[in-house]
Amino acid sequence: MLALPGVILLIIFIYGRPQEWDERFESLPFLYLWLGLAFMGMGLDLAMGKVRLKATPQLRWAIVVYLWCVFTLMVRNPAAFSGGFVSISVTFVLFFLIGHSADGFAGFRKLAATVLIMGLFVAGVSVHQGFSSWQCLAMTETIGGARGEAGIPDGRPCERRIDCYEQAGANPDAEYLCERVGLFKTSTINGRVRWRGVLQDPNELALTASIVLPFSFALFEQKRSFTRAVLVLVSLLVIATAVILTQSRGGQLVFATVLGVYFVKKYGIRGALFGALVAMPLMLLGGRAGGEADESASERTEILSEGLNIYRMFPLMGAGFRQFTEHHWLTAHNAYLLALAELGPLGMFAWTAMIYLTLKISLTALKRYEHGAQFAAIRAWSMAVLAGFCGMMVGIFFLSFTYHYVLWIYFGLAGSLYCSIKGVDPSFSVRLERRDVLRLVLGNVGLVTAIAVYTKSKGY
Template sequence: MLALPGVILLIIFIYGRPQEWDERFENLPFLYLWLGLAFMGMGLDLALGKTRLRTTPQLRWAIFTYLWCVLTLGVRNPAEFSEGFVSISVTFVLFFLIAHSPEGFKGFQKLAGTVLVMGLFVAAVAVHQGFSSWQCLAMTQTIGGSRGEAGIPDGRSCELRVDCREGPGADPDTEYLCERVGLFKTSTINGRVRWRGVLQDPNELALTSGIVLPFSFALFEQKRSFTRALLVLASLLVIATAIILTQSRGGQLVFATVLGVYFVKKYGIRGAIFGAIFAAPLMLLGGRGGGEAEESANERTEILAEGLIIYRMFPLMGAGFRQFTEHHWLTAHNAYLLALSELGPLGMFAWSAMIYLTLKISLVALKRYEHGAQFAMIRAWSMAVMAGFCGMMVGIFFLSFTYHYVLWIYFGLAGALYCAIKSVDPHFSVKLEKRDVYRLILADLGLIGAIFLLSKRG
């Protein structure tokens, strides 16, 4: 499988963002280099007969969503077409490569293992950051030549922001923040831990780290060794601590959902009790409270109402890909609303069909291979993908994740799981049937109704 090295490096690049914390990597075209390496490897795999290109259940809906994004952007805002086209194209290609490059479970496990390692990596950096010292950050030019939120530590310790502005060594022409400074030139935002790039929002970091947890469970299910048991324990501690330090209420819900789905599905009532025991400390310690939390909730309620207004302005095609902020100063903070307001009902249906089929792959596999020791691996990974993705579905209700790389990476992982199962059982099949269409329409209408009711909460 010659495509896998390029795909694995691509995943590492998406999560790791080396060009943002090391100037030596700033001008290197890593994204296109790894994309090219992956495509070249896939071409060689196909030419040499090492792999066979299988159509995943989500592919046609991914193509429709991609083309619909391109069309709506071209119609609504041609001036931004070039930049938007590159963005959505990379997102689609990322899904395509992950879903279709591996052949069999060995390839799938390498991809899932890479996602697990990178999820634990960003969580571990966040934990270190959360216990590091407070320093003054000068909000000057950052890597890439633009003014950014990270800032540059100037070496002075602080307790309050005023210490940085008025203390010894302060530059009167520079804006300062007082934040915790961690590894890889990372820093907190208002005391909340975060990573860089697409994960510089603490809420997105909490979601991304929380949903990798069941992959460590799957590895333990495959081989119950002391080392893998330690991996499970370390994953629980690191991820839970990182989510607490993000102060993300959405992250709490993701963590609880992942544990709840995994243990309830696998162990029933006993699993529910076990999951509740693990989730309880995080639910008690994490999340913001007081006036800040209330202000955030009110702001999100206002955004929900604005998103519905934007949809009513463009009821057929939507406002266009990446055009929400052209009509409101903040993004939607809800992936489902963002899909409706930017892509309209057709685009939302296609995008939500990918979500539905991603979940259905695991559910069908768990039902089909419920019994038999020879299917233990299929059950372990199907359970892991389903639990992680259920956490994703909860988390993106509070985040603008419609086109986010992490969501489409998980679309790809579910597709790779489908292909892996197909290599073992050629009769395995998952389709969007007529009854699924009805269910999906009802689910979309239910989501829109829930968003409408929440928008009226204030």
């Protein structure tokens, strides 16, 4: 499978963001290099007959979402077409390569292990960051010319922001923050840990770290060794600590959902009790409270109301891909509503169809291969993908994740799982049936109605 090295390097690049913490990497086109390597490898695999390309269940709907994003952007804001086209194209290609590059469980395990390692990497860096010292950050131009994403630490210790202005060595023309400084030129934001790039939001970091946890469980189920048991314990400890340090209430819900779905589905009431026991310390220690939390909740409710207003302005096509912030100063902070507001009912249906089919792949596999030792790998990985994606579904209700790389990576992983199962059992099939379409339509209408009722009850 010659495509896998390029795809794995692409995943590492998406999570790791080396060009943002080392100037030597800034000018290197890693994204296009790894994309080219992956496509070249896929072409060679197909030419040599090493793999047979199988269409994942989400592929046709991913194509609809992709084309609809391009079309709506071209209609609504042609001036932004170039940048938006590249963005959604990379997102789609990322899904396609991950979903269709692995032929069999050996390749799928390598992809899942890469996502697990990178999730633990960003969580581990965040834990170190959360216990590091406070330093003054000068909010000047950072790598890539972006002002103020992370800032530049000047080595001066601080306890309050005012210390950075009053201590010797302050630049009178600089704006300063007092934050914890971690590895790879990372820093906290208002004391909350984060990573870089697409994961610079603490809430997105908490989600991304939490949903990789079931992959460590699946590896242990495949081979119950001491090393893999340690991996499970380390994963639990590092991820839980990272979520606590993000102070993300949404991250708490994602972590609890992942554990709840995994252990309840697998072990019933005993699993529920164990999952609750593991999640309890995080629920008690993590999350913001008080006035800051109330202000955040009020702001998000206002944004939900504005999202509905934007949809009412563009009821057929939506406002267009990446156009929400053209009508409101903040993005939606709800992936489902963002899909409706920007892409309209058709785009939202196609996007939620991808979510539905991602869930259906795991659920169908768990039901079909419930018994038999020869299907243990299918059950283990189906359960891991299901638990992680259920956590994703909860988390993106509070985040603008509609086109986020991490979400589409998981679409790809579920597709890769499907193709791996298909290689073992060619009769395995998952598709969107008529009853599924009805459920999706009713679910989408019910969700939008619930949001409308909620915002109205809050006076918006």
